[in-house]
Amino acid sequence: MTVTPLAAHASDRPAPAFRGRIGRDARSGHYAVPGRYRLHLSTACPDGLRIAVTHALLGLDTVCPATFLPAVPDCPEGGHSVLRPLYEASAHRYAGPAVGPVLSDGWSGRIVSTHAPDIMRDLARRFGGDRLSLYPCGAESEIEAVERMCGEGVEEAAQRAGSAGGEPVVCDIALGTLLETLGALDRWLDGRTYMIRDEITAADVELWVALVQLDTVHRNHLDAAAVQRIADHPALWAYARRLTAHPAFGGHLDLDGIERRHHARCQGLEAAGAAVQILDWAAHAGDGKGAGPQVDRP
Structure with a gap:
């Protein structure tokens, strides 16, 4: 399975302001010490959701505590006070x-x-110990390919396909890219439980969050026919259902928060596809029921 090259497109994801890393020992400045670090994230944000799932899979509640932020930032510029x-x-x-x-x-x-990608890798490599290997030896290039496919071929393509006021030909090309990517993923997952290994890896976290965004956010700006074509990938959406039933995934799925964050940020018009839900995420989220974590104010 290959990643289809895409035309350059400006993402709405802000450039990271800080990119420090956690090293192996004291010579690196930041090194792994239980209780030294804290996460601050919102599971209504896709990057926050990726980190929250990673954190839960690794069982790091006491090693690296997390403070959960409100779904909708309270500052005019989009930040959290x-x-x-x-x-x-x-x-x-x-x-x-x-x-x-x-x-x-x-x-x-x-x-x-x-x-977010650095944070996820440092959590797994510096604090994961002998827990689940989310970045198994020799799998880095595969995981990076899945990251690109999810970012460019799914999330960015879906955003362009439903762009308000976009040129029809541009939207059609983006929808074609999205459907081509989903088709490749569907064929790849046919007969497989996980994306690249026989257990959960970071590739599964990336793809699951991309599918959540596709169905809960981007679907709102696509027509019903497009959403029906997106839904017509049975292996892919069965895979999404299986992962949602896992507590580390479904337990962090804040559907209400995702909706409120989307409506607070989005300026586009809702399309007919908004009424065509692909998955009943809450029904598959096990005991979590899609409620998401409680906000923990520091």
């Missing part, structure tokens, strides 16, 4: 939005990273 002190302590006269996700260092009171 509770994160402002961390940002200001980490960068002199910081003027940008104080957005999540954030990995903070309790020893210094500063931010280590706001870059």
Whole structure:
């Protein structure tokens, strides 16, 4: 399975303000110490959801505690007021939005990273120990390919396909890219339980979050015929149902928060596809019922 090259497209994801890493030992500055670091994230945000699922799969509640932020930021520029002190302590006269996700260092009171892929890898490699291997040896290139496919071929293509006021030909090309990507994923997953290995890896976290976004956010701006074609990938959506039943996935699925965050940010018009739900996510979320975690205010 290959990643289809896509035309350049400006993502609405802000560039990470901080990209520190957690190293192996004290020489790296930031090194793995249980209780030293804290996550600040909203599971209504796709990056926050990816990190929350990773954190739960690795069982890091006490090793690296998490503070869950409200679904809708409370600052006009799209940031969270509770994160402002961390940002200001980490960068002199910081003027940008104080957005999540954030990995903070309790020893210094500063931010280590706001870059979700780095945070996920550092949680798995520095704190995962002998727990589930989310980044198994030799699988990095496969995981990176899935990340690109999910980001460009699913999320960005779906966003362009449903773009308000977009040129019809551009929207049609984007929809074609989306359907081509979903078709490749569907064929790949036929007869498989997980994406690249016989157990859950980071590739599964990436794909599951992309499918959640596709059905709960991007579907709202597509016509009903397009959504029906998206839904016509049985192996792919059966895979999404299986993962949703896992507590680490479904237990963090804040459907109400995703909807409120989307309506707070989105300026586009709702299309007919909004009425064609692909999955009943809450029904498959086990005991979590799609309620998501409670907001933990520091």
